[in-house]
Amino acid sequence: MTGGRPEVPVAVIGAGPRGLAVLGQLLAALGPGGPWEGTAAAVHLVEPEEAGAGRVWSPHQPAGLLMNTLAGHATAFPDASVRTPGPRLTGPTLLEWSREHHETGPLEPWEHPGRALMGRYLHWAYGEMLRRAPAGVRVVRHRTRATALARTPDGGLRVTLENGDGPLAVGAVVLATGHTDQREGPGDRELTGFAARHGLVRLPPGYPHEAALDRLEPGAEVLVRGLALNFFDQLTLLTSGRGGRFTQHPDGTPRYLPSGREPRIVAGSGRGVPYLARGQAPGAMPRGHRLRHFTGEHLERLLARGPGGVDFRTEVWPLIAREAGAAWYATALRL
Template sequence: MSNQEHVIAVIGAGPRGTSFLERLLAHVEQQAIRTQSELPPLRVLVIDPARHGSGKIWDPEQSPRYLMNTPASFPTAAPAGATQEELTPSSCSTSFLQWAKKQGLAYNDGDFPRRADYGAYLRWLHQEAVSGLRANGVSVEEIPDEVTSISAGKNWYGLLMAQGPAREANAVILALGHVPAEPAGPAARLSSQAQKLGLHYQVPAIPTDVDYNRFEAGENVLVRGMGLNFFDLMIEVTAGRGGRFKQHLSGDPGHRLDYQPSGQEPILIAGSRRGTPYRAKTVAPGFVPEGVELTQLTDEVIEELIREHQQLDFAAHLWPLIEADMQQTYRRIGGDPQAEFKLEEFTRPFDHQFFGSAQEYQQAMATWLTEDAATAAEGAQNPQKMAVNALHAARLKVKHLVTERRITQTSLLRDVEGWFEATVEGLTSGPPLQRIEELAALARAGIVQFLGPSPVYGVEHDEGLFIADSSAVSGARYTARYMIEAMMPPNRITQSSAPLVRSLLEAGTARPATFRAGGESHVHKGFAVTDSPHRLLTSRDSVVEGIYVLGLQLSSAQWGTAIAAEAGGQITTTARSLADADAVVVDILSRAPSRG
């Protein structure tokens, strides 16, 4: 490392790392306009074994059948639209939809894009940012390798690499994204038992890391989880194996598709705690559709609550307002004025019910899928879906309050993460309507069957098979040689198997955040960090001035980190990831020596 260079290491070249490069370019371009002497001689090391720009999750080479769960008008990794009024754009600041239209991709605002296409956008943005930096005198080195540990020197950090020579940097950005995790609890037990019996068990993993070909045709596959990973599995082992969906143009919602099997499909036996998949998103346009207005949980009411209480209790201060906004939206859109929109029944529709046979439960699920498809297809005219979108709008305000540390740690753990998070995810973070239509068709074809609420999974040692059943469904006992956890690896740093994360914790360079609740300390999922720009805190609570954190490992400081920023979003809410990256750039450049 030259004494005349200021070296920045970006560890992780997915969306967060790419946003950092774009924000760095914006500041380099602005400083270059004012005077070249203000710019320090910069070298940037971009380090990731995965494809730079997209990372693993958004790899442009992944299956074209995987869809995003946000509409095309939403995602961006650079300031776009109104966001450019708060963050100075770079010469390549472009949203996904702007890029897609220039590429001739036929996406409308409300379409759900292929993840591979979003990956191609990220790859393009990365390349443009790198080219722009180089054109402005910044040296950029792209390194397809993995950092396994970081050691601290005086005003520099040593980076040990998995394959190549060690590197040095003055500042380090951890933009790690999803990292592998060690199985824990029931997953660890199942993994161990499966290995002994020669069964096929898939631990939680990102879809691009799963070999779906291992599930043989005609074989039962037990599936735990019916969130977004489930829909990836579902489509890959059906349409991905030559099956075809035939469309009925005049069919009613939930019956618009028939499935013609190829004969190569396994049989998916799917279960979740609710017994149902995530609900479909409405076709009403907009991230928060027009017609949804929060009249109770307003900024003015929140400010008054903060003045009165300083720290807020979610259940006592915020949830009653959220419920009131949902009820008002439900009635305003046309819901029965004498009825209440019962969130618990909508979230867990089969609680306290018993089904006399597996076939009876399949029929109940067929009805549920049809109803969910119908309510989604009604768009802004459906009271239930619009009430759910009021919940979604409220979630954005709660995210901001968590980031600003306005909710007590006790309430954050007990309420926000304890029950609100799971509730809101299942209702507002679901797939596009197309996936529910496909699932309904696959259920009619017998390719997908449903276990029932609160299923229990285990291993039958005498038979040498996985077993699963639901106490709510009589006779619903299934066996299989295959089982998959259809979910992402847990975003918990103490469970991470990534060498870098483990080494940072073992060396005390980083520690997990701890929250006080009920008079006890609770270890949290994310790193302990400072306020923005987020830097690591050591095991002794000192600040690691040169190591910054972006993205998922900020879960201790930010609730529900988004997969992307919103094009035109505010930097305090839906475009916060861009503001985080910008704050890191500003801090690094302010600490770097000038040319003079």
């Protein structure tokens, strides 16, 4: 109860960037000028890692692991381009925040910042949202995992927490779980068993900054399966992360100076070709793409049908694929 008013309990499961965005919109809707202004509410935020950053954007990961997004495109707060009813909880972009808080040297819009930097910004944004929470609204932090969600006989929802607190009885739940782990399949179990029988080290798939790479001895031959984004992160941690550094030959081509602590990496994939490196054009931002197929008009027509009235596979995905194709071919023709 708040001032004699019953609280409306809701839960947000996951407090990475998506859960943070949901929290910001909830607080704005419950605040001055919002559609639920004056409503007493308890927002239960369930997240075992740093609130705002979550697991992927851990502020404690190595600085050499970079975002795929450019600094000039990253923000935790909506701006005027976001079409949402009611007020917005606005705030600084990553660039503005980093300059104000002197987090790094000059961060340029076209650079790929470190994920740890983004994590510190997101965690700060969480604290800023709490500071600006409207009167009568409580944000209750649960630093644990949600393990079950069930409907109760009275039509409510019950959230079971891993640490035994609760369960939480709420009227609504937002699932913002982001990237989730996969259970080990037969192929993974076979590889794990093979490694154990032959005295080898096997590191299962996962987030690079959580991998036990210190188990890999300097000079040991290490097989890496896959050449996508995780591969580049693992390569970074096993090279420059172990004291190696990059310089240039007199002709400008790159040169790697090993520290002697690196393993010998043998990498491959079904495709056999690594992804292209992150593009960077100092002094210039990539051209934006003007929507041609998935336009606001299309979106309005789909939203007008109400919940459950749109089939993603046959009506939404084709528009996305058409838009991506238009952007790709326009770029290919220009280059």
